[in-house]
Amino acid sequence: MFNWLKLAESALGNNSDRLNAINIFPVPDGDTGSNLYHTVAAATRALENVDEDACVGAALNAAASAALDHAQGNSGTLIAVMLNALAEPLAEAPRLTAPLLSNGLQRASAAAWAALSDPQEGTMLTILDTAAATASNYRASITELPQDAQNSRKTLGEMSSRIVETAWMAVGETENQLAELTRAKVVDAGATGLLLVFDALRATIYGESLDPEILESIHGFHVAHPHVHQDMEVAEAYEVMCSLQLTPLDAATLRIGLNEVGNSVIMSPINTIEDDNGTIRWRVHVHVTEPDDAMKLIRPLGETENLAITPLHINNSEEPACSPSAEAITEELN
Incomplete structure (x- = not known):
């Protein structure tokens, strides 16, 4: 391997x-x-x-x-x-x-x-x-x-x-x-x-x-x-990614909510082992116009880990020095 x-x-x-x-x-x-x-x-x-x-x-x-x-x-x-x-x-x-x-x-x-x-x-x-x-x-x-x-x-x-x-x-x-x-x-x-x-x-x-x-x-x-x-022109948008513990109901509800506020939604369980609260660990990915559109849905469900918020409208092969970093955006939303 x-x-x-x-x-x-x-x-x-x-x-x-x-x-x-x-x-x-x-x-x-x-x-x-x-x-x-x-x-x-x-x-x-x-x-x-x-x-x-x-x-x-x-x-x-x-x-x-x-x-x-x-x-x-x-x-x-x-x-x-x-x-x-x-x-x-x-x-x-x-x-x-x-x-x-x-x-x-x-x-x-x-x-x-x-x-x-x-x-x-x-x-x-x-x-x-x-x-x-x-x-x-x-x-x-x-x-x-x-x-x-x-x-x-x-x-x-x-x-x-x-x-x-x-x-x-x-x-x-x-x-x-x-x-x-x-x-x-x-x-x-x-x-x-x-x-x-x-x-x-x-x-x-x-x-x-x-x-x-x-x-x-x-x-x-x-x-x-x-x-x-x-x-190619790219409309202003952000990629939001994180890991968090979710119950089956919370996972289904979050997917529906993210589909309503964004696109390119990907949700996958990282493992299938439930904790004492009946939750398992999920990886979440979505593209949204405003990061807070996604974070308003994610925050109430629990603590996030490996949270990354990245601007999609910035040329990633030649990122301008003045562009906001993922860390800066994440800090602003927390």
Whole structure:
């Protein structure tokens, strides 16, 4: 797990500038690459504190919880949701196998769609669906193999290779699935980032380097191509993210309220362990015109942790020195 996420972190870090450059959906704020990198980096840091003898499920669960708690942006939240769901079928498993990866991807796809209030095709969701379907189809093709063969590293490697192949094709199609991407002549940034994460898994299984040519044909991805988001106008808006304990009723009520005052709502449980008050820990994400629109709904429900309020209307690749920082906005609202 550590080797996979460390390689994914490296891949996202090395390509964050170009991922930022083509980031125009849902908001052209040029930060998808940075958000994915920082979220996966949080997961990797958490693994450094996990016991070396821990099973793969426990290790991934620790990484996923940290990723959710420190997720940045839509893309970071969704990659954290994916990791969290992947960990579920791996509980007590000594290692990752093809059947377990298939189970995890089915859960991850369902969890990602459920977390979003307004899910869209042509995004990371499409790539995750493609990966889940590919894994499921491959698993169906090996059911007659002996159990040892189904659980072998060779079979896991073959499944991961097919996932990367179909995910790569699906990334290319995102340009035709969202009008914003079609007009800009680029693919979805988050989808491309997820492709890198899957290729990092494939490379880790085989003990190889990342495929240097996997991004060569990605539309708009080359260094010579412009930062398409920079010429796009963004209405004044803010991204509000936090973690807090919620009862099932409070979680449902908060989602309804956030949908009324904002958009890009993502809510996902970080774990399913109830405390003495019947609450579980949730990660909350929303875009709003005014931060206090969201905070008025969140504050009465309990104490927030890892609260971040970020202006979306500021060019994140060239943030002006006079722009308000997330810390300053958060302090003002507290």
